[in-house]
Amino acid sequence: MLSACYSGGGPKRSVDFSAGPAMLAGAPAVSFDVARVGGGSDSLAAHRGSIVLMNFWATWCPPCKEEMPALEQLYRQYRGRGLVVLGIDQGESAATAGAFARAHGVTFPILVDEDQQYASSYVSIGLPTTVIVGRDGHVVRGIDGAQTLAQFRAAVGPLLAAK
Amino acid sequence: MSPRVTALALALLAIGLTVAQDLVPARDWYHGWQYIALLALAIIVMIGYAWGARDGSDGVAGRRLALAMAGAIATATAGLLSGLIGPDTVTVVGTPGTVTPVPDLGVAAFFAPADPTSLAHGDPTVTLRKPGEGPLEIGTQPTPVGLSVIFTQMRPAAYVVAHDAHGNRLTVTQPNNPSFLSPVLLFRQQQQIRDKNFPMDTFATPAANRIARVLYFSAADLAAFRHGLPGAANAAGAVLSIADDAGNSRGLTIAASGLPVTVADLNLTITLGTYPVLVIASAPQPVVMIGGIVLFVLACAWAAFARPKGAALSEPLLTARDSPAH
DSSP states (O other), X not given: OOOOOOSSSSOOOOOOOOOGGGGGTTSBOOOOOEEETTSSEEOSGGGTTXXXXXXXXXXXXXXXXXXXXXXXXXXXXXXXXXXXXEEEEESOOHHHHHHHHHHTTOXXXXXXXXXXXXXXXXXXXXXXXXXXEOTTSBEEEEEESOOOHHHHHHHHHHHHHOO | OOHHHHHHHHHHHHHHHHHHHHHSOSOGGGGSHHHHHHHHHXXXXXXXXXXXXXXXXXXXXXXXXXXXXXXXXXHHXXXXXXXXXXXXXXXXXXXXXXXXXXXXXXXXXXXOOOOHHHHHHTOOOEEEEOTTSOOEEEOSSOEEETTEEEEEEEEEEEEEEEEETTSOEEOOBOTTSSOTTOSEEOOOEEEEEXXXXXXXEEEEEGGGTEEEEEEEEOHHHHHHTTOOOTTOTTOOEEEEEEEETTOOEEEEEEEETTOEEEETTEEEEEEEEEEEEEEEEEOOOHHHHHHHHHHHXXXXXXXXXXXXXXXXXXXXXXXXXXSTTO
């Protein structure tokens, strides 16, 4: 994921663990309580037992906008089968994220992570980042970059099929 | 100076040099030729003395001191090998709230989440986790782990909160850093000004098309540059240089920790503090080092009570003849 060497102390060498969100597969998924557009708060932990697709995004991010319709379709298609989709806005206010969601017809829950805890903890190396969490609360996949509806289906379909 | 005194002095020196790797770890000097040469010289002298003393040429005490020398040689060899072939010092900089693998130790390091309050407080703890073992909390005190000593060092850090001119919260990114979406700056780079290096980092606010370069100035640095911070005397500050996406400079200001400043259409609050990095340094093999010291101490004590044949009193470990004045 990272690292660097500072001056001072012993001979140095660089350590670079640049792997991005993909390296989190199998790790316990961390959760933070954050505000939810429309009122109240929400978190990953509140959906334990479901397949959860977290999408980290921001209103200024063009690929995030392009990906939104596919996420919305995925949500509408699979929510009846137990898929939870959480759009987690990174670093913006609830008003900004809410206005964007309304303008783009987003109906899945939008969370507002002003302190960018989710994206930094899940080693996002860009936006959008998608993290799929299994029913057991462990990360199944971390995906960097925008996905198509077909790619989303391919990622969550087998998980929803497995009981 | 007699061979016995020389050997004992070098034994103590070698033990001290070796133990120093645990007590004051991660120094360049342990991997330098002077350190290696000193330990090698001490080992050679100790072997020479022990070889001669084992047949009784230095009395009963000398024969027992040969055993002490064996202990000191073991300890010194552990120190020499650590300095000579031990792994280089590694500094692991972890993004707050993440788990960073540390392949050198076969562990994962958990760097605690950070917020303005925790940065200002400066918690030095990093938690190590190894499969099948309980968590090990590492602080600023060196902790031996295998053939390494691990400790944390506090480094400058800053928490950035950005709003646009309308008061909308802005996403903070770090395009040049692995912690791309963390609002915590860890100052991984340095910038030289007037022969002094200052911690430096950058962040961006993509929604406002701004890129900021941040220099960390301690209170002493600010005083040296004759800059006081209104409302925050004797405090550290951040020098902010803001540019737009095209690289055009849009403003320069100094921000006091925790106090908002407005520059280049941005309202920024930079909370300065510290955040730990994990330092992993080589260390002498602990069993050999400690075993050698125990053997040295016990054998010296045994030698101090050595009684030559026909002597009524114990033979002194050091005699007047051994005094440096003689």
